Amino acid sequence: MHKIVVEDLTAGYGDEPVIENISFELRGPALVQILGPNGAGKTTLLKAILGLLHPMSGRVFINDEEVTGDPEKAGVYVGYLPQLFTTYFSKYPITAWELVESSLLMHKKKWPRLFVGVDDRKRIEEVLSTVGLSREAWKKNFWHLSGGQRQRVLLARALVHDPPILVMDEPFSAVDPAGRIDLVQVIAKLSETKLILSTCHDPELLLPYTDTIILLNRKLFKIGKPQDLLKIEEMKKIYGEAAILMQDHIHICDFHA
Numbered sequence: 001m002h003k004i005v006v007e008d009l010t011a012g013y014g015d016e017p018v019i020e021n022i023s024f025e026l027r028g029p030a031l032v033q034i035l036g037p038n039g040a041g042k043t044t045l046l047k048a049i050l051g052l053l054h055p056m057s058g059r060v061f062i063n064d065e066e067v068t069g070d071p072e073k074a075g076v077y078v079g080y081l082p083q084l085f086t087t088y089f090s091k092y093p094i095t096a097w098e099l100v101e102s103s104l105l106m107h108k109k110k111w112p113r114l115f116v117g118v119d120d121r122k123r124i125e126e127v128l129s130t131v132g133l134s135r136e137a138w139k140k141n142f143w144h145l146s147g148g149q150r151q152r153v154l155l156a157r158a159l160v161h162d163p164p165i166l167v168m169d170e171p172f173s174a175v176d177p178a179g180r181i182d183l184v185q186v187i188a189k190l191s192e193t194k195l196i197l198s199t200c201h202d203p204e205l206l207l208p209y210t211d212t213i214i215l216l217n218r219k220l221f222k223i224g225k226p227q228d229l230l231k232i233e234e235m236k237k238i239y240g241e242a243a244i245l246m247q248d249h250i251h252i253c254d255f256h257a
């Protein structure tokens with residue numbers, strides 16, 4: 001099953017709500033893009049769906065199970081590619097392979113969890129190939145890889161347990177133009193079998209494969225089909241003057257760091 005239900009969700013930090021009273025239902029397999037400017041609350045919404053951020057009010061259901069504020073429950077169904085992966089263990093030496101392997105082990109239901117079998121190794125090889133990480137990078141220190149290579153490792157990490165739902169926060173950041181085209185194909189293929197929810201500052205990249213668009217700018221929230229929402233008047237409500245019409249095609253000036 002591929003289903004996310006968000007019910008009257010209000011979420012933020014401290015006493016300050018960032019997003020308010022948001023409700024929607026998504027079913028897949030499908031590709032859903034969340035669009036909105038910096039600070040609009042896109043990452044906040046994703047974190048609330050994943051249970052990483054406890055909402056101030058409202059509920060989240062994934063595949064009909066309530067997962068509100070519970071990342072372990074949500075993690076059974078959802079793979080997560082976070083925005084800018086720089087955590088406190090950024091100096092910890094770990095290879096690309098080990099990062100993917102550790103995710104697979106974490107998701108194993110049966111003991112002994114620490115045993116890596118032939119099937120597990122095959123799965124890791126398969127997923128690293130799927131995301132297009134060249135073989136010579138597999139056993140290198142993750143922190144010595146390029147930004148684009150790291151992004152592929154993190155996608156492999158999110159995918160290794162074959163979740164029905166994939167949440168990606170800025171999957172193309174640090175990926176060069178040729179790599180982007182490559183990654184678009186990977187994501188398009190995955191969207192044939194998974195429900196994918198992704199933020200992106202360049203909506204055109206995934207547009208040909210996008211089933212649903214969510215426009216978000218804090219209290220402004222709209223959900224619909226790309227042909228209904230990717231109109232200059234709708235985009236101006238969300239992006240202001242950064243949305244410009246160029247020869248019948250909308251361009252969002254990318255001021256993102």
Ligand SMILES: Nc1ncnc2c1ncn2[C@@H]1O[C@H](COP(=O)(O)OP(=O)(O)OP(=O)(O)O)[C@@H](O)[C@H]1O
Nearest residue numbers: 013018036037038039040041042043044045083256
């Ligand atoms: N951990 C935090 N503590 C306090 N405020 C936060 C925290 N994370 C985000 N915020 C605030 O919440 C608001 C929304 O941030 P969020 O990261 O959800 O935006 P975004 O739409 O993902 O932006 P971007 O396009 O830059 O990734 C911002 O004003 C930000 O300053």
Ligand SMILES: [Mg+2]
Nearest residue numbers: 042043083169
């Ligand atoms: Mg963000």
